[in-house]
Amino acid sequence: MRMVDIIEKKRDGHPLTKEEIQFFIDGYVKGDIPDYQASAFTMAVYFKGMNEEETSYLTDAMMHSGDMIDLSGIEGIKVDKHSTGGVGDKTSLAVGPLVAACGGKVAKMSGRGLGHTGGTLDKLESIPGVRILRTSEEFVKQVNDIGIAIVGQTAQIDPADKKLYALRDVTATVESIPLIASSIMSKKLASGSNAILLDVKFGSGAFMKTKERARELAKEMVKIGKLLGRDTRAILTDMDQPLGLAVGNALEVKEAIDTLKGNGPRDFVELCIGAGATMLTQAKLAPDVIVGRAMIEKAIEDGSGLAKLRQLIEAQNGDPTYIDDPSKFPLAKYIEPIYSESEGYVRHIDSLGIGVGAMKLGAGREKMDDTIVMSAGIVLNKKVGDKVNKGDILCYCHTDKEDRQAIYKDIHDCFVLSPDFVARPPIIHEVID
Ligand code: URA
Numbered sequence: 001m002r003m004v005d006i007i008e009k010k011r012d013g014h015p016l017t018k019e020e021i022q023f024f025i026d027g028y029v030k031g032d033i034p035d036y037q038a039s040a041f042t043m044a045v046y047f048k049g050m051n052e053e054e055t056s057y058l059t060d061a062m063m064h065s066g067d068m069i070d071l072s073g074i075e076g077i078k079v080d081k082h083s084t085g086g087v088g089d090k091t092s093l094a095v096g097p098l099v100a101a102c103g104g105k106v107a108k109m110s111g112r113g114l115g116h117t118g119g120t121l122d123k124l125e126s127i128p129g130v131r132i133l134r135t136s137e138e139f140v141k142q143v144n145d146i147g148i149a150i151v152g153q154t155a156q157i158d159p160a161d162k163k164l165y166a167l168r169d170v171t172a173t174v175e176s177i178p179l180i181a182s183s184i185m186s187k188k189l190a191s192g193s194n195a196i197l198l199d200v201k202f203g204s205g206a207f208m209k210t211k212e213r214a215r216e217l218a219k220e221m222v223k224i225g226k227l228l229g230r231d232t233r234a235i236l237t238d239m240d241q242p243l244g245l246a247v248g249n250a251l252e253v254k255e256a257i258d259t260l261k262g263n264g265p266r267d268f269v270e271l272c273i274g275a276g277a278t279m280l281t282q283a284k285l286a287p288d289v290i291v292g293r294a295m296i297e298k299a300i301e302d303g304s305g306l307a308k309l310r311q312l313i314e315a316q317n318g319d320p321t322y323i324d325d326p327s328k329f330p331l332a333k334y335i336e337p338i339y340s341e342s343e344g345y346v347r348h349i350d351s352l353g354i355g356v357g358a359m360k361l362g363a364g365r366e367k368m369d370d371t372i373v374m375s376a377g378i379v380l381n382k383k384v385g386d387k388v389n390k391g392d393i394l395c396y397c398h399t400d401k402e403d404r405q406a407i408y409k410d411i412h413d414c415f416v417l418s419p420d421f422v423a424r425p426p427i428i429h430e431v432i433d
Pocket of ligand 1: 084085165174179180181183184207
């Protein structure tokens with residue numbers, strides 16, 4: 001088999017066989033196939049697409065390119081949740097403990113943030129001492145002991161995705177549904193859960209800018225998951241404004257704690273309840289989402305979700321007193337309001353701009369080896385649908401940066417006002433199963 005023939009076949013729009021796709025992934029991971037051929041291949045896929053079988057062959061080859069986490073030592077149905085990446089997305093920190101508090105087995109593999117989106121691992125590490133689990137043995141033991149564990153993605157899991165994703169990032173081939181679907185699903189499937197809930201975001205801060213594209217991606221991933229034997233479902237959620245109010249690592253952890261205490265922002269609470277309810281039905285702990293919702297609501301009301309987060313932090317070596325008393329989180333040097341220069345109803349908040357703004361204030365990384373300031377970020381004071389008068393506070397910026405006025409100006413401009421009434425949008429638009 002020759003890589004050039006495989007590229008030519010895809011360039012001319014023909015479907016590839018399982019063997020051809022396997023040949024590409026094996027050769028690329030080993031280094032026998034050079035980046036220039038892999039780039040030509042991904043560009044051919046970008047333009048010609050892949051059918052369902054090809055996408056599942058690609059996913060299967062990628063997920064087997066490295067270690068597979070074996071969760072068979074955990075009794076019951078293991079559930080995982082994955083978001084395609086958003087701004088202010090701290091959902092795993094609240095939903096994971098809520099589902100575990102209801103008896104679910106939450107085996108969560110998480111990543112770090114890059115660019116305008118944050119990562120669960122970074123957020124967790126804003127609590128002193130927190131250690132991200134590294135081995136399958138620790139992972140399995142902790143899920144058995146307390147129902148929830150968060151493991152970091154290691155270099156041994158899905159090396160094909162690591163190489164391909166880095167290549168796609170610099171060859172303008174990220175925005176391809178078969179490539180995104182196989183990238184996400186291969187990692188999720190390698191991490192061993194039986195049931196997967198995908199939170200597919202759409203809007204200005206998401207990979208998928210429209211609901212239609214998000215639906216296409218969600219359907220593709222649900223099909224792959226099912227073809228490969230996992231109960232896979234998806235929710236389509238709004239990223240036309242940041243999720244909740246807080247954007248930035250420690251700020252988001254504090255918001256997750258507030259939410260588990262029953263004081264979360266409306267959209268975030270709704271997402272936690274909706275996602276948690278679906279996960280409970282996937283875990284067969286609830287017969288339907290109505291019962292699932294009631295169970296999650298109860299875990300918020302009776303504090304068992306918060307107690308589970310505390311247990312998780314303690315089990316992963318973190319200081320649980322930060323959960324009891326979030327005022328212990330260090331604050332940024334400057335906490336300053338941004339005032340509205342006009343009046344109206346908030347029609348849109350550019351999530352991408354807020355994500356980039358938070359990153360520039362110190363909350364994120366432009367390059368993978370940049371360090372982040374845990375206390376930095378943005379806390380919104382207005383959301384879509386809110387009435388704003390001139391001089392009202394739109395948000396608060398938290399930063400240690402001396403040189404910050406230009407960043408503040410860009411953050412101010414992320415709020416788009418309309419003279420007409422704007423209704424508050426729902427957070428979950430569709431469920432795909
Ligand atoms: N997230 C991933 O893990 N992979 C993609 O291709 C896009 C988003």
